[in-house]
Each structure stands twice: as C-alpha cells, then as structure tokens.
Amino acid sequence: MGAPFSLDPSATAAFAKLEQDVGAQALHDTAAPVKAVVIGGGTGAPVSIRTLLSLEADTSAVVAMADDGGSTGILREEAGVLPPGDIRKCLVAMAADEGDPLTKAFKYRFSFARNHTLGNLMLSALEESTGSFPEAIDICSRLLNARGRVFPSTLDEVRLCAATWNGCKLDGQAKASHSDSTLYRVWLESAAPVRAYEPALDAIREADFIVLGPGSLFTSILPNLLVPGVIDAIRDSHAATLFVCSLADQQGETRGMTALEHYEALCRHGMEGLVDYMLVHSVDSLHPGDGACDRVGLDARSGQIGVHGEEIRPVRISCDDADRIQSRGTVVMVRDLVDPDRPTWHDPIALRNAFRTVLRLSRTQPRFARDREVERRAADMVKVRTKE
Incomplete structure (x- = not known):
C-alpha cells in the first residue's frame, strides 16, 4: 500500500506559477470584467479556469457529466449519484486560497478507501442529504470560497458511447478513453431525453469569451456539446470562442490525430462555424513566409514533448493544415505552450498570454462579433487571414 493520503501535485504547481507571476494584467479595460466560460472537464479545464481567474475574469465552468471511471465510477454505480469528479476538480481550481487546509484536504485521495477523494465523497454525501446536486455544489463552493461558478451540463x-474509426462501439467514458483504436464519434445514451441544466446555458449565452478545453477531446469536451441546447447557446452568444487543442495525442481516444483532425472532430459534432480561434502548440518548425504560416499567429520555437527521456507523440499541425482550418473561418494561433517543468501540461503563463491575445483580436476585428444564426445559414465560410 502506498501513502494513505495522496494528491496530484501538477495542478498545484501550475496554479502556483500563475500566482508568482505578478506582472499579469486583467483582461478587461473597463469597470466590467470579461465574462468567461470554460467548457470541459478532467484535468484540463481547471488550468483554463485558474488562468482566467488570474486575469480577473468573471469565470464559470460548464462540466461534463459522463465520467464513469475511478472513484467517480464507483460512486455512480454503488451510490446512484451524479459524477462528482470533474466538478470537484473545477471547484478546487475556483478556490480562493490554494493553500487553505480545507482546499488541500478536498483533493486528498485515500488509498485505503478504494482511492476515493474527500471532495468526491463530500459532493455525493451532500447530494444525498440535500436531494440536489446543484445545492451540493453550492455548499462546497462556499466552503472553498470559490471565485466563480461551476455548473453541470446536465x-x-x-x-457516453463511442465509435472508433474501425467501426467498434465502446460503452462508457472510461472504456472510450482507453480505446485501442482512435475514436471517430461519441454520443450520449440515457433512459430518458437528456436535458441541459438551464443555469449552464444561461452562463454560455451571457459569455464574452468561451474556452473549450484543454483536455480530452472526446471524453471531456464533446460530452458537454452533446447535451441538447449547449451548441445552440454558444451560437446565441456574442462570445469569442476558443478551442485549446491538446499538446499530445492520448494513447486511446485521439491516437495519431493531427490538430486538423481534432478540429474536424469538433465540427463533426456540431461546432462547424462556431470556433473563432484555435490554439495549437508549435511542435514543428512552421516558418513564416511559406504559404499559410504568414497568416498564422506564430511562435517559431518548436520541439518534442518528453517526460524523463520518454517521447510523447505531440499533436502536429502543418502549414497546409493551418490554412485549411483558417479557410473555414477559424483563426489558428500557434504558440510554444508546453510547461517546461510539466511537459504534458500547458504552460499557464503562455496560456494566459494567448487568452489575452484572443480577446484583443476579437475586439478589434468586428467580423468575430457574429450573428450566429446568419452564419449558420451561410453557404460559404469567410476565409479569415490575420497576422500577429
């Protein structure tokens, strides 16, 4: 048996990096803060949450409710509760004081108790005692002095069910995330029609800035978009929508997928015409001046992603692929985004700079304050070309 109490130190270290960077400026230049919504789950959404909070954005999170692995899976199956794990991670990211003893305890995982976390157990117990999962979230938000709101998407x-490129069907989020073949499509199954949680839709409609990810494309981001009403809320908003592509392919659901294929998967699941910006790590030497790259916001530094000498396959983008994405109305921003201390994580400082750039571009280019309904009906996409 390992240590009786454990936690993942990576998020704590990433959050600390943001706190130590005292040179940050808020996203807003008026009295009203930017209203930002992160759509996702897993370990990726908390990075975007904490990054936005460091910019003094009014931040909310809409979180997937399809997780069925680990502690969350046990609680779903044996206690009949809604999945608490991704909600718990986002609540911790919202906490006002990362060093507060209760915040730290909320993350503790108990090896002697089937690897449950205290936060998962608290959310599930409060759901049972109050009869309301949203009320359980609100109580935990107050306990952690959360600086934003966390909403379940449903x-x-x-x-969650998935189909692979070779035609296999997988039942459950845990199985899908560990697929032997690359996923092609995912969908939700339920005993009754799935309904969106209305406060989550309200937050999306009222947003100035919507961030998809980072995180697992098929098992953290897309499950939110599959809930009826969520994509319509994005379309109805006036927000700039940013997709943060994963740094490396995941040896299950996105094995071997390029950045273009990540983008196409989003579009295949209803997001065609709704992604204003796409942020991609610069894994290859894209040289300004050779075709599409002079129209891409480019940081020319590049390199492999590796951990302790072990190479991880990065999500790649070529100049041709960037041009193909931009021809569909999405501005591609390529940056060096890897955290040098945690190579499979986004560097929160680089992420923050990218967020600031997106907001600046969206305000100076009126074409991104789009009428979603008009755009949805348009026959042809406007080719967007921009220089950083």
Missing part, C-alpha cells in the same frame, strides 16, 4: 444520468 442533471440527467447519461452514458
């Missing part, structure tokens, strides 16, 4: 019991 309160219905859903199961």
Whole structure:
C-alpha cells in the first residue's frame, strides 16, 4: 500500500506559477470584467479556469457529466449519484486560497478507501442529504470560497458511447478513453431525453469569451456539446470562442490525430462555424513566409514533448493544415505552450498570454462579433487571414 493520503501535485504547481507571476494584467479595460466560460472537464479545464481567474475574469465552468471511471465510477454505480469528479476538480481550481487546509484536504485521495477523494465523497454525501446536486455544489463552493461558478451540463444520468474509426462501439467514458483504436464519434445514451441544466446555458449565452478545453477531446469536451441546447447557446452568444487543442495525442481516444483532425472532430459534432480561434502548440518548425504560416499567429520555437527521456507523440499541425482550418473561418494561433517543468501540461503563463491575445483580436476585428444564426445559414465560410 502506498501513502494513505495522496494528491496530484501538477495542478498545484501550475496554479502556483500563475500566482508568482505578478506582472499579469486583467483582461478587461473597463469597470466590467470579461465574462468567461470554460467548457470541459478532467484535468484540463481547471488550468483554463485558474488562468482566467488570474486575469480577473468573471469565470464559470460548464462540466461534463459522463465520467464513469475511478472513484467517480464507483460512486455512480454503488451510490446512484451524479459524477462528482470533474466538478470537484473545477471547484478546487475556483478556490480562493490554494493553500487553505480545507482546499488541500478536498483533493486528498485515500488509498485505503478504494482511492476515493474527500471532495468526491463530500459532493455525493451532500447530494444525498440535500436531494440536489446543484445545492451540493453550492455548499462546497462556499466552503472553498470559490471565485466563480461551476455548473453541470446536465442533471440527467447519461452514458457516453463511442465509435472508433474501425467501426467498434465502446460503452462508457472510461472504456472510450482507453480505446485501442482512435475514436471517430461519441454520443450520449440515457433512459430518458437528456436535458441541459438551464443555469449552464444561461452562463454560455451571457459569455464574452468561451474556452473549450484543454483536455480530452472526446471524453471531456464533446460530452458537454452533446447535451441538447449547449451548441445552440454558444451560437446565441456574442462570445469569442476558443478551442485549446491538446499538446499530445492520448494513447486511446485521439491516437495519431493531427490538430486538423481534432478540429474536424469538433465540427463533426456540431461546432462547424462556431470556433473563432484555435490554439495549437508549435511542435514543428512552421516558418513564416511559406504559404499559410504568414497568416498564422506564430511562435517559431518548436520541439518534442518528453517526460524523463520518454517521447510523447505531440499533436502536429502543418502549414497546409493551418490554412485549411483558417479557410473555414477559424483563426489558428500557434504558440510554444508546453510547461517546461510539466511537459504534458500547458504552460499557464503562455496560456494566459494567448487568452489575452484572443480577446484583443476579437475586439478589434468586428467580423468575430457574429450573428450566429446568419452564419449558420451561410453557404460559404469567410476565409479569415490575420497576422500577429
């Protein structure tokens, strides 16, 4: 048996890096803060949450409700509760004081108790005692002095199903995330029609800035977009929408997928015409001046992603692929985004600089304050070309 209490130190270290960077400026230049919504789950969404909070954005999170692995899976199956794990991670990211003893305890995982976390157990117990999962979230938000709101995308019991490129069907988020073949499509199954949680839709409609990810494309980001009403809320908003592409392919769901294929998967699941910006790590030497790259916001530094000498396959983008994405109305921003201390994590400082750039571009280019309904009906996409 390992240590009785454990936690993942990576998020704590990433959050500390943001706190130590005292040169940050707020996203807003008026009295009203930017209203930002992060859509995702897993370990990626908390990075965007904490990054936005460091910019003094009014931040909310809409979180997937399809997780069925680990502690969350046990609680779903044996206690009949809604999945608490991704909600717990986002609540911790919202906490006002990362060093507060209760915040730290909320993350503790108990090896002697089937590897449950205290936060998962608290959310599940409060859901049972109050009869309301949103009320359980609100109580934990107050306990952690959360600086933003966390919303489940749905309160219905859903199961994520997936189809691979070679035609296999997988039932459940845990199985899908560990697929032997690259995923092609995902969908939600439920005993009754799935309904969106209305406060989550309200937050999306009222947002100035919507961030998809980072995180697992098929099992953290897309499950939110599969809930009826969520994509319509994005379309109805006046927000600039940013997709933060993963740094490396995941040896299950996105094995071997390029950045273009990540983008196409989003579009295949209803986001065609709704992604204003896409942020990609610069894994290859894209040289300004050779075709599409002079129209891409480019940081020319590049390199392999590796951990302790072990190479991890990065998500790649070529100049041709960047041009193909931009021809569909999405500005591609390529940056060096890897955290040098945690090579499979986004560097929160680089992420923050990119967020600031997106907000600046969206304000100076009126074409991004789009009428979503008009754009949805448009026959042809406007080719967007921009220089950083």
